[in-house]
Amino acid sequence: MRVIAIDGPVGSGKSTVAKAVAGRLDLPYMESGAMYRVVALAAVRRGIDPSEPDALTALATEVDMQIGDRVTLDGEDVTDELRAPEVGRAVSAVAAVAGVRTELVRRQREWASERGGAVMEGRDIGSVVFPDAEVKVFLTASAGERARRRELDETADDLARRDRLDSTRAVSPLIVAQDAVVIDTTGRSVDDVVDQIVALLS
């Protein structure tokens, strides 16, 4: 099974680059953050507080989610709602719950194995979900560029807060996996970065 892991902070270019790599290699593309956002949306809708780990773990286990070009929660297309500010504000706390992570990591592995491989992007793909991935990439970009890329759907304060929570949580924080190749995407074209990643494949 061929897995390419692409991790990095908000606005590092993960989604754009991972989609383009998947297109080049003809592999399925999976945005693992969508799974965390689905659980966060379900929690917001049901009024479950981020400080209730048991309820959130039960929710992550119970909900039906389909992840693809469109994303569904219990059969309803929620793709557009996943970017809502209230989901963005809840998602880091939801993603810090150990039980939620265990269940979503299980779903991510299943998703890739059912499809015979994937280009998967997130925060812990190379470090936790697929430690044996064929290639692990950690994308970065300057703070200014990251804020510019995300300014349409997230304020600089929300972005900084989410980064801080994602990097300092106790379970699977955002870290550079030991054998990951770090690529700074500041000022570089998507094609250029994709060329560099594809050249890493044996």
Ligand code: DC
């Ligand atoms: O990639 P994104 O910004 O849509 O991810 C939303 C949140 O989900 C992010 O703030 C942290 C969490 N996340 C995670 O903890 N682990 C992943 N593999 C992907 C996302």
